[in-house]
Amino acid sequence: MRAYQAKEIEAKWQRVWEEKGVHRTDPDAGKTKFYTLEQFPYPSGEGMHMGHVRVYSIGDVIARFKRMNGYRVLHPMGVDAFGLPAENAAIKRGVNPRDWTLSNMKKFREEQERLGISYDWDRYVATCLPDYYRFTQWLFLLFYERGLAYRKKAPVNWCPDCATVLANEQVENGRCWRCDAEVTKKELEQWFLKITDYADRLLEGLDRLPRWPERVKTMQRNWIGRSEGAKVTFTLPELSDEPVTVFTTRPDTLYGVTYLVLAPEHPLVERLIAGKEKEGELRAFIERMRKESEIQRTAADAEKVGMDTGAVARHPLTGEEVPVWIANYVLMDYGTGAVMGVPAHDERDFQFAKKYGLPIRRVIRPRDGELEEPLAEAYTGEGVLVDSGPFDGMDNREAIRAISEHLAEKGLGGPAVTYRLRDWLISRQRYWGCPIPIVYCDKCGTVPVPKEELPVLLPEDVVFDGKRNPLTTSESFVRTTCPSCGGPARRETDTMDTFIDSSWYFFRYADPKNDRLPFDPERIREWLPVDEYIGGIEHAVLHLLYSRFFTKVLYDAGLVHVDEPFTSLLTQGMVLRDGAKMSKSKGNTVSPLEIIERYGADTARLFILFAAPPERDLEWSDSGVEGCYRFLGRVFRTVMRHEELFRNRPEARPEKGPARDLHRRVHRTIKKVTEDVGERYHFNTAISAIMELFNAIGEYPKDADRGTLADALETGVILLAPFAPHLAEELWHAMGHASSVHEQSWPSYDPAMLVEEEVEMAVQINGRVRDRLVVPAEADRETVEQLALSQERIKSLLSGKTVRKVIVVPKKLVNIVAN
Structure with missing residues (x-):
């Protein structure tokens, strides 16, 4: 029998899935839609961490489960790619932030693909590419037209030595992070969005989100204040x-x-x-x-x-x-x-x-x-x-x-x-962000760039010396022509806060190739709102609040039919090691790629889902990873040991004995996994039930009905598919099936099979277990008591003693009190 080779199996099926377009969004508009979305990442040079693995694995289980239950699923991915880290890297390394970011984007996507996540990569969006930020600028102009974008003086952190504005995170103990000069406050003209106009509606909307965690809603209420x-x-x-x-x-x-x-x-x-x-x-x-x-x-x-x-x-x-x-x-x-x-x-x-x-x-x-x-x-x-x-x-x-x-x-x-809420300051004095589409003319004043002239592209001829906003060094960018009078004008050199980019990306996924508008309202009607949004609690306030604000503005403008973007919110806990959040500074990180290389993506996914419920913090365990790897290996060997069974498969006859017991176990497992995944997102207990099913299969007698065994193996592999998709696909095909396991219908259970006919009960004497007893499930207390007292071993142990009391805990135990 061949061994479980996770890397080979996973590479093989990832290649097949890509060639066949297995994960592309189902075009059948007749099915009920389900939009599941994980918050998209910032593509840093460090690649994925275990927190990413956790959130993507959670989303993928939900997406695969919904597909198998007949839903038309939208499950996209992209990158939130503008921002300060790339600009800092550019200054440090002497490279353009775009080149740095594009390289990281490629690396990040390759790592995501190795996890086997069922993304529709045809809908990929990157906020730093012109085909996206063109419409970020388009939306800014919509806010401007509606009186929701304005400019006023506001204090900023100013480094006199670098002659530049610093973000709060660049100020360390009152000094510039780069040159250690003392930071001062300086008044500068800044752009704002009037989120305060929507304060009451943002509060009221929280009452219409019953599937959001209460603590997240409380945090937003407190922030609005x-x-x-x-x-x-x-x-x-x-x-x-x-x-x-x-x-x-x-x-x-x-x-x-x-x-x-x-x-x-x-x-x-x-x-x-x-x-x-x-x-x-x-x-x-x-x-x-x-x-x-x-x-x-x-x-x-x-x-x-x-x-x-x-x-x-x-x-x-x-x-x-x-x-x-x-x-x-x-x-x-x-x-x-x-x-x-x-x-x-x-x-x-x-x-x-x-x-x-x-x-x-x-x-x-x-x-x-x-x-x-x-x-x-x-x-x-x-x-x-x-x-x-x-x-x-x-x-x-x-x-x-x-x-x-x-x-x-x-x-x-x-x-x-x-x-407490204040208008949203969106100006950032840096290069690597979405340019604000405004020009200033001595004759006409503040003039918006016409939408047909978008995008305002980031220039190439900039200087990254850490001494100023790089955009101010580009003459080709700063000097322009007034769209109104045709005279000389200068461009706005501030770029937008990156929270702008992430405040509407979930709409773009519904219509990612549109080159005329940010999205077609009909495509939004088809997919929005997001049915399940998954991400970290650290985004409970700003990102989620800004996304809700954007949605309400777009609703008022008649561009979308919903005024709340996310129906349900799942905030996953952190991944810890030795009781602390994983971080390089603590030296307690675990590389996802190393785990995938050693054990495979399915093991990484299974452990991260099995170790704790999604909303709880998860303690990393090397032995836990090993245990999940051993379990998958055991499943592989169990199925392959019975490969011949599927070539000449007998009809199942689960009427009696071990076959009946295994058949009941299968239906109980289907019910448990269906409810844990579909209703509660208790992935850990669902996996535990699957493990118990395969344990029962392993103990199934060789002379018991083979058709029932084949049914149990097939069902077990289907139930495992959302959690360990590569292994499940390999085993499904080993069973002789031509189609993908992920295209199968989710199994249903027979309620009649959930009714227990017999139960095993412990028999105790003075609190110590002395024997076990199998009784009819519906036996009354008197019958159970009589059966327990008639057991030969119990009669022997009670010889010479007086029975004072018999306590019966239905379907669990009998305790005989004697002296």
Whole structure:
């Protein structure tokens, strides 16, 4: 008998599948569609890691299972190929990012093909190729036409030595990652998309996604951060009563304000500190705060630090003047960039006031008592207003509405809703991204490039020296002609955030060869929404939120019929080794290619699916891989040992004895695998059931019915096919079949075969198993008890003892209590 040669088998069938186009999307539009999609990868020079193997294997099992169940399946793949890593590699190696990326793309696809994933490669898309980014630009112009793309000044990280803008990930401890120069903040004109216009719809849509993990929806709700409250307008006497507006969710505490805090970046700060005695110290503090990241400034355990500007603000209802401070925990990008300090009723304000000796004024007391003086901590509970002017004695919940309405009547604010979500800054000052299709003309101003002139191509004559945005070095790119007046103009040299590319790629897969439009709406109607979207929890917020935003804009534009792109979301866990996430820095990585070379792709796939449920983290186990390899080898040998059986196959006769037992086992396994894969995605327990089936086949008596054995082997191979597709194909053909195993219908089970006729029960004496008993499955307690006590071995062991009690656990055990 020939040995199981995984590499040879896998190479053979991958070649056959490609030649025959086995994985091309079924053209039969009469079938029910199923669109399964794994998040496409960034093609780094390091190739695949085990996390990739896991997500692709999960998606492939679902795709193959659905095909075998009669669905018309769309299962595409591509690459998210623009971005900073390729540009950094280009600078480091002195190559063009395109050449680096195309080389990696080729390598990545070859590795994916070696896994045997059933992708329709005819639908492959790469976001860095002009036939794709032409339509990324087309969609940008659609946003621009709809008033959803705009340009304004925004602060960026600036390296003075490199004379370039740095992404947040390029700033390390406040210094440039490349030259170690101190990074500063600089105001630059930047492009934004108005995602805030869709904040409420993005929130509401989450309630219509029952097949999304609840924690993902919670993360998105928190990111959008909708808060109801009031806007309150204070004034600044020394700036001629210039208004400064704060947002608060607790207008009921307005009479407890004892100070105001502005973000260091607030536009009024410069005027407030000019000429002050501590102007130099204040400027140094502001500069220090600007260098800190948002996370550093707002983390729960971060120290709250501030400085008094020396200015005051006038309270809108009492006229009282309160000091104006600047502090690290207030950000210009959240709310209005100003907050009111109510230390008696906000824990953060309380700590800040205690630290800097600011007044603490209580304005709410508990309904059933008074607060101790002085306060040991902020009182954040509900109660009754005190020292609050005309609102004294009012329940604080009622006061929220009453004070908000009072502010509105006085023209000093009023009820308001605010969001944590901010408009999406999409400008990136780098070469390797999708060019923004805008030109600037001294005569016409900001002018969009006509859609018929797209794509705006990335130029070749650029300098990658790490000293500036490479696009600014290309005269052929920067200098152009105004599409409106024909006069001289200059191109926008910012490129788009790569999240733009991944916010619509799932639409392109439905119509990847369209050279007139991003996609034909009819093709979208045919395939969208995605039925199962599979990817990492790390993309739970930004990628998924941006994709939902894009979909809603395209829906409003009449280009798509859905306003939510992904019906079901599966977020797989990480692959760990020695309890930690695999990473080169930890030295605990496992190369997928090494595993494939040594054991085969089917083993890699089977282990990664068997070791843990998809949503759980998976601990890598070398012995677990070995075990899966041994199991596949055993399946191979079992089928090949009976190869002759299929050449002259007898009719199955599973009426009695071992044949009946194996026949029942087959039907129970079909039910288990069908439900675990089709309903729960419990691939690990499905594989376990298949393993048990092959164990039963291995123990099947040589003199038992051979037709039943042949049926069991065929069914076992079909059930194994989604998990180990190459081995299953090899064995299916060894059984004499001409067609592919992956073209077979998924087996169905006979409910009558699931009913047990007999069960084996353990017989215990005082809790220790002493014998086993086979009884009719429907036997009552009295019958089971009598049968257990009549067993010869049990009678012998009970000799001379008194039976005190007999406990029967139906279909499991009998415990005889005796002394």
